Amino acid sequence: MTDAPAPRPSDSSPTRRGFLGAALGAAGVVAAGGAGFGIAKATESTPSPAAAKVAPSEVAFYGVHQAGIATPAQDRLAFAAFDVTARDLRALQAMLGSWAAAAARMSTGQLIGPTETAPQAPPVDTGEALGLAPGNLTITVGFGPSLFDDRFGLAAKRPGALAPIPTLPGDALDPSRSGGDVGVQACSDDPQVAFHVIRNFARIARGTAVMRWSQLGFGRTSSTSTTQATPRNLMGFKDGTNNIKAEDTAVMNDFVWVGEETDQPWMKDGSYLVTRRIRMLIETWDADYIADQQRVFGRFKDTGAPLSGRNEFDRVDLDASANGQPVIPADAHIRLAAPGNNNGQKILRRGYSYTDGNDPTTGQLDAGLFFIAYQKDPRRQFIPIQTRLGGNDALNEYIKHVGSALFAVPPGLSGPGDWFGKALFA
């Protein structure tokens, strides 16, 4: 019923190039001309004075660190991992530049370009977020270990901390839900706004990168700010009471932000992102006795208090005992995850509950936790912590790690003209 076959977006359309700082056009410009210049120009042409002032329900896109890490966890998540299919480094750079230009606009609630000008061209923005408030939208981009293989000559730039996560005890990973060259975390209080990001990023990426896996998270399971109450996970528990809070700058510097110690200066002020798709065996869990459920976590279900206390934020007393037994069992989740049992290490958790329907053969829900954690160095943080948990945690009877990914999240963007990981490619 179309008048003509629908063509791919064309970079040669002058009408379209005038907009957005050519989120879609930058690739063409760069491929044709000087590396980097096209992107800088593109992002400079993005109207972004708005980015300087931050309106209610907006989070500043530019800054020392990328937004979406220290930002109080928003209610909804859309996450996507991409594999780069282009073999031209400049195409990848152009994509990252176009993403940055688009992200700056979306963070202030703007479309990435018009939907109705130039009738004989596709809309620049897909349009489903038109009229929606950004809902504290943040867009966070990182690079997986696989990006540093021999395709782009980046091997020497791979940080030691980005070594692939080894197989951990209890892993049951699905490769099609794991890994990826580039990861994108979009968080917003409005799920349509978050979805809009990964959908438009995928569109901008076309010809350069392809979506490898994606995940919608319907409800946050972490509090990352002293302003937030601890939410419940799908096991009905408050897990993460002692999470790192963004207001604690010293802890953020010690455990989350990459500092001078890095072997790769392009990562300074960045962080390392680990995602794990943790399926909960909900039906089994739901049949477990409450006393056992509470022993598994080491907390009371209703209040969230540690079994050694009465209120949620009471100190977790790992030495408390009753009748010669530890009050918090030896294999309780909070004991094994406690910094005191992990060389003092902590991680910033920022996960979301998910459900992707059910297994049609058993009727069991495919639901659980899409775990997200930020840290300074996974080799000293996530990996040893999860090695301990995967081997011993009482929770293992009720969960299965089915997806895993690791991304080096470069520092924040300084302003228009900067882009995700620019220093990596310098």
Add this chain to the structure above:
Amino acid sequence: MTDAPAPRPSDSSPTRRGFLGAALGAAGVVAAGGAGFGIAKATESTPSPAAAKVAPSEVAFYGVHQAGIATPAQDRLAFAAFDVTARDLRALQAMLGSWAAAAARMSTGQLIGPTETAPQAPPVDTGEALGLAPGNLTITVGFGPSLFDDRFGLAAKRPGALAPIPTLPGDALDPSRSGGDVGVQACSDDPQVAFHVIRNFARIARGTAVMRWSQLGFGRTSSTSTTQATPRNLMGFKDGTNNIKAEDTAVMNDFVWVGEETDQPWMKDGSYLVTRRIRMLIETWDADYIADQQRVFGRFKDTGAPLSGRNEFDRVDLDASANGQPVIPADAHIRLAAPGNNNGQKILRRGYSYTDGNDPTTGQLDAGLFFIAYQKDPRRQFIPIQTRLGGNDALNEYIKHVGSALFAVPPGLSGPGDWFGKALFA
């Protein structure tokens, strides 16, 4: 790590029977004793004076009609279809009674039972909604055509309007995402509250019914009230501007509520629910020219105005022409769906956007519209309308109907002691 194997919930636990009106215990009571009595008793013991007064963010559960039809469409959806595996009619009745008791409680933000009493028993409520406001939660239950086969002796009670939907033009249905003996629509402004309903319903159903398919809807695509703006679907368009609005009582009576005309008195004041999982071929759509996209819908993308007008709510003028061509093309979605081209018939649409990740082989997003429509008689409403659309709609190039279900939604519950479809079994 458990002290003992986790047993199934036991109906014989006096501690547990004292609660909830034994959402989980009713089945046992009924199976052991007089049909119906156990449920009535169970629901009577549900503390429900609260149901009479409706607090902010609460929708009354009891009433002439089930809630969730005329209720202004909430932001989020969890939908599940179940197949009844029990062959004992009383088990099915007990499940419906327990669901009703649980639904009454959840609608007022209460747990269906305690999470922490009786340590040597599983929690009655799974707990993830503890502390969350109901967010205008509604729970709507209906019966599929398959329930009226020879298993329960209900064949003579099947309404004519519940005839299975025939294969329609363009159907590409996946049986594992279609059909079902019983359907449950849970809508809330909080997705965790909606998920909590289908998860706890599945738990109550255990041994009686098994989940066949389920669907999370992350954002409403319909306005069903004059108090709501028209949202955008994932194609970026406002579709449904002329949807039935619940405030228009005459239209609701003419097109949505089953009246005296029904061949099955148990359905009076009920409605018929059609769901369709409509996958959007997003990548193809996004490459289409804006002028063509607008011709496909018959509306402007930015404003939502019909191509024959300037503002969203301007009359759709199907006779308007320019240069000898109709302004709204012959195959435009709004022309084919218009009541004037469907014997004056209308349906109440109440759908949601969904995404379930992406195809790992192509990277294409699995996303689209989970279409929901209520009507008095699908034989005169959904079926002829979709037959026309499926054969001729310009939109067909960009969508695929991959799931379908039909449910007879009985009238509302009169109060504690009543349950979903009680009159059907009378």
